[in-house]
Amino acid sequence: MAERGATWMRLRGFLRKEALQIRRDPSSLLLGIVMPVVLLFLFGFGVSLDPRDVPVVLVVEDSGPAARDLVARFELSRYFEPLPASSMREAEALVRRGSADGVVRIRDDFSSRLAREGRAPVQLVLNGVDANRARLIQGYVQGAVSRWLAVRRARGESAAMPPIDVEPRIWFNPTANSRHFLVPGLLTLIMTLIGTLLTALVIAREWERGTMEALLSTPLRPNEILLGKVIPYFVLGLTGMALSVLVGVTVFDVPLRGSLVLLVLLSALFLLAALGLGLLISATARVQFVAAMVSVIAGFLPAFFLSGLLFDLESTPVAIRAVSHLVPARYFVEISHTLFLAGNVGSVLLPASGVLALMAVVFLGAARRKLSRRLPVR
Amino acid sequence: MRTLRRILTLVAKEFTMVLLDPKSRIVVIGPPIIQFFVFGYAATFDVTDVRYAVLDESRTPQSRALLARFEGSPDFVLVRTLSSDRELRNVIDSQQARLVLRLAPDFAERLGSGRPPALQAILDGRNSNVASVALGYVRSIVEEHGARLAVASPADPAEPAPVLIERSWFNENMESRWYVVSALGGVISMVVVMVLSSLSVARERESGTFDQLLVAPFRPWEILIGKAMPSLLFGFADAMLLSLAAILWFEVPFRGSPLALCAALVAFTLAVVGVGLFVSSLSTTMQQALLGSFVFIMPSVILGGFTTPIENMPSWLQYATFANPLRYVVRALRQVFLVGADTAAIRHELWPMLIIACLTLTAAAWMFRRRTS
Numbered sequence: 001m002a003e004r005g006a007t008w009m010r011l012r013g014f015l016r017k018e019a020l021q022i023r024r025d026p027s028s029l030l031l032g033i034v035m036p037v038v039l040l041f042l043f044g045f046g047v048s049l050d051p052r053d054v055p056v057v058l059v060v061e062d063s064g065p066a067a068r069d070l071v072a073r074f075e076l077s078r079y080f081e082p083l084p085a086s087s088m089r090e091a092e093a094l095v096r097r098g099s100a101d102g103v104v105r106i107r108d109d110f111s112s113r114l115a116r117e118g119r120a121p122v123q124l125v126l127n128g129v130d131a132n133r134a135r136l137i138q139g140y141v142q143g144a145v146s147r148w149l150a151v152r153r154a155r156g157e158s159a160a161m162p163p164i165d166v167e168p169r170i171w172f173n174p175t176a177n178s179r180h181f182l183v184p185g186l187l188t189l190i191m192t193l194i195g196t197l198l199t200a201l202v203i204a205r206e207w208e209r210g211t212m213e214a215l216l217s218t219p220l221r222p223n224e225i226l227l228g229k230v231i232p233y234f235v236l237g238l239t240g241m242a243l244s245v246l247v248g249v250t251v252f253d254v255p256l257r258g259s260l261v262l263l264v265l266l267s268a269l270f271l272l273a274a275l276g277l278g279l280l281i282s283a284t285a286r287v288q289f290v291a292a293m294v295s296v297i298a299g300f301l302p303a304f305f306l307s308g309l310l311f312d313l314e315s316t317p318v319a320i321r322a323v324s325h326l327v328p329a330r331y332f333v334e335i336s337h338t339l340f341l342a343g344n345v346g347s348v349l350l351p352a353s354g355v356l357a358l359m360a361v362v363f364l365g366a367a368r369r370k371l372s373r374r375l376p377v378r
Numbered sequence: 379m380r381t382l383r384r385i386l387t388l389v390a391k392e393f394t395m396v397l398l399d400p401k402s403r404i405v406v407i408g409p410p411i412i413q414f415f416v417f418g419y420a421a422t423f424d425v426t427d428v429r430y431a432v433l434d435e436s437r438t439p440q441s442r443a444l445l446a447r448f449e450g451s452p453d454f455v456l457v458r459t460l461s462s463d464r465e466l467r468n469v470i471d472s473q474q475a476r477l478v479l480r481l482a483p484d485f486a487e488r489l490g491s492g493r494p495p496a497l498q499a500i501l502d503g504r505n506s507n508v509a510s511v512a513l514g515y516v517r518s519i520v521e522e523h524g525a526r527l528a529v530a531s532p533a534d535p536a537e538p539a540p541v542l543i544e545r546s547w548f549n550e551n552m553e554s555r556w557y558v559v560s561a562l563g564g565v566i567s568m569v570v571v572m573v574l575s576s577l578s579v580a581r582e583r584e585s586g587t588f589d590q591l592l593v594a595p596f597r598p599w600e601i602l603i604g605k606a607m608p609s610l611l612f613g614f615a616d617a618m619l620l621s622l623a624a625i626l627w628f629e630v631p632f633r634g635s636p637l638a639l640c641a642a643l644v645a646f647t648l649a650v651v652g653v654g655l656f657v658s659s660l661s662t663t664m665q666q667a668l669l670g671s672f673v674f675i676m677p678s679v680i681l682g683g684f685t686t687p688i689e690n691m692p693s694w695l696q697y698a699t700f701a702n703p704l705r706y707v708v709r710a711l712r713q714v715f716l717v718g719a720d721t722a723a724i725r726h727e728l729w730p731m732l733i734i735a736c737l738t739l740t741a742a743a744w745m746f747r748r749r750t751s
Binding site for chain 1: 399401402405406409410413416417419420421422423424425426427428429444468470471472473476489494495496497498499500501502503504505506507508509510511513514516517520523524527554556557566569570573574577581584585663664665666668669670672673676677679680681685686687689690691692695717
């Protein structure tokens with residue numbers, strides 16, 4: 001009984017110290033609360049994988065009605081910004097200069113071949129430097145051509161009936177809006193930043209300044225020290241998270257189809273794992289400089305490249321996928337994509353949460369063990 | 379002469395500080411290289427090995443012929459054959475498959491009848507990019523199969539159809555890896571160098587030795603050069619190494635001039651070190667320096683044109699990227715590697731970076747002097 005009271009008294013004192021430290025150096029508050037919201041705004045508006053107003057050069061060598069119709073489709077579409085050119089040479093120069101992303105060429109025998117043989121080629125040349133964009137633009141052009149055919153059919157003009165039609169249904173994100181895909185992922189990145197970077201310096205700082213020895217000589221138990229380090233940043237992180245979710249859902253219309261309670265719970269879990277990693281790095285490095293570099297290298301960069309928030313993990317070699325299993329962010333990206341877009345899908349959420357819980361326990365446990373080591377012999 | 383000696387002394391001290399501690403040594407040299415290989419393979423927008431399931435309600439030779447084309451395609455991997463509608467929902471929800479191909483019972487009858495049958499492609503939209511690209515693949519395969527069918531049955535008059543012939547310039551196989559890896563060196567070195575340079579001053583400030591530096595017979599700009607040197611050298615060496623790795627390991631073509639590559643990387647490293655030193659001149663603790671660096675790094679990496687094109691951004695944001703050195707080096711690197719630019723061709727990317735370097739370094743020197751009080 002007295003023991004419980006003593007723990008609480010010690011912890012309270014320690015928490016006050018941590019709070020004072022944060023207040024004196026408000027940079028943590030800046031990172032924890034202001035940055036997530038600012039970043040979310042920036043990225044929500046700035047980042048998009050969906051090309052719009054793609055500058056495409058139209059080289060039209062045929063003046064027949066069929067060709068003109070096809071050209072009109074490009075001009076009407078909001079996906080394209082057609083540029084005229086009188087020759088392929090001119091078109092190529094435009095692409096090389098970066099003024100256009102592709103060339104659509106309709107040869108002079110287009111209409112006559114269409115009427116005569118039933119087949120008339122339309123040439124599409126793409127700037128392949130950004131292959132992903134090129135593939136998407138290719139899809140748009142295919143779409144424009146199909147729509148042209150559909151219009152012809154509707155008018156009763158002869159138009160190709162494709163032998164087999166493709167009926168797409170994109171679940172969870174019917175318009176394939178990349179924002180719905182990216183914003184939940186950004187949430188993960190921001191949380192990683194808060195969780196790992198913020199705490200990475202926290203313990204190392206005490207070692208460097210010599211206050212860790214003082215701390216260890218007080219009646220504070222290592223458990224309590226760890227708890228005292230985790231709690232303030234946990235609160236900070238959850239606040240930042242809540243604000244970010246609010247912005248994501250209200251400003252960017254990202255749907256939240258899963259339960260809010262689950263989102264809070266699982267974010268808390270991820271935050272614990274990220275905080276644990278940060279504290280482990282801090283406790284091991286003991287030098288702020290090293291802790292900072294390691295947190296960037298082992299915390300931030302993997303979260304960006306290996307979590308699946310932007311780059312699809314399934315299209316990478318097996319070795320990379322194996323490494324990605326060590327990155328906490330990977331699991332939260334999975335969780336957030338599913339929670340936001342799909343709903344409460346147990347078969348996805350449970351395994352991911354389980355791993356995160358395990359990581360939290362392992363990291364925090366290891367950090368705690370580092371704290372109770374004997375003082376280093378210089 | 380004395381100036382030079384002072385500068386050299388400072389530079390030697392800085393290098394010693396970074397290299398003396400083995401932990402510090404390892405952290406600065408090793409990881410960027412390892413990471414390059416890992417991230418080089420990870421950073422891809424290619425979509426391969428799409429796991430799909432099949433619900434063939436037609437079960438005729440015609441439907442099987444169409445589905446066989448997917449089985450034979452290297453882009454797809456069949457994971458399940460479904461027998462009823464009810465299994466569909468679960469397969470996509472639980473991510474067992476990212477795509478389900480579904481053929482209605484009247485598929486074969488409707489073929490060639492004038493009411494074309496449909497192949498329903500149900501995609502998991504959680505990753506919008508994969509969904510779009512996979513859909514494109516499905517369309518291509520169906521189109522190909524349809525064309526084969528049309529040829530095979532000349533009895534049905536082939537309806538007029540334009541045929542899309544596609545070619546891709548500069549990147550014939552549309553390897554997104556080239557696009558990403560050519561600029562990856564810039565991204566990784568930016569993160570490492572900025573943290574390095576921003577911590578270098580903050581570290582001294584926290585331990586109090588910075589004030590000692592300032593009262594020693596060193597001028598602020600000499601201190602600045604001394605501080606900048608290790609970061610500059612490490613940064614440039616890192617970026618060059620990563621570019622070499624891109625060429626030698628990832629086989630990204632190098633069609634431009636080596637001089638242009640060096641010029642771009644030097645200008646970039648200067649700019650990044652400038653920003654890092656400026657951030658550290660504003661910070662009194664290492665935590666502030668680290669967090670301040672990240673306030674700059676996060677938007678820069680994500681909005682630098684590395685992953686998503688700057689053209690897709692709203693104009694107000696595009697203007698903001700003018701202050702981002704990464705934007706210029708990414709463009710310059712891609713021009714040099716893939717399009718074959720020389721130094722003259724990338725000059726429009728070089729001078730903005732040099733301006734950023736001048737501005738930030740001057741501001742940093744000025745802040746050094748001010749912050750003594």
